[in-house]
Amino acid sequence: MTEIQAPTHCPSCNSSLEWSNHLLYCRNSDCDSQSAKKLEHFAKTLKIKGLGPASINKLGLTSLEEIYTLDLDTLCEKLSSDKLGQKLFEEIEKSKLVALETLLPAFSIPLIGKTAAEVMFKYLDKNKTYIPNENIVLQSTLHIRESSQQIV
Ligand SMILES: [Zn+2]
DSSP: OOOOOOOSBOTTTOOBEEEETTEEEEOOTTOHHHHHHHHHHHHHHTTOTTOSHHHHHHHTOOSHHHHTTOOHHHHHHHTTOHHHHHHHHHHHHHHTTOOHHHHGGGGOOTTOSHHHHHHHHHTSOTTSOOOOOHHHHHHHHHHHHHHHHHHO
């Protein structure tokens, strides 16, 4: 039987890989593969149709902020289609209206998935308008930490 050797470096950015709970992780925050996956996850969570791996590549996107700096002309030009550009432009505009419970899990923050986001927003007044800031995330994270300690 041949023993399979685990890789020691990231195949994408060549950084040293780190073991954590029997899984290998690339901890380089500038890793291209990770950026692309974060973008895909963001687009999928916000249901931005037409922003899959191929479009992300064609548009040369490397960060989430860049999605919202694209204008209609750039989209049409880079996708080589006025029809696709127009459609994606509308999808991106539509994504600006999603609920905070949907938006938060889209950022790929460890441990902040759909359930955690729902717990966080349960404590907010639905009739108030909130602007996300570090305090809300921090307080909600502390609450989740307290709740999970109670479970343990
Ligand atoms: Zn990497």
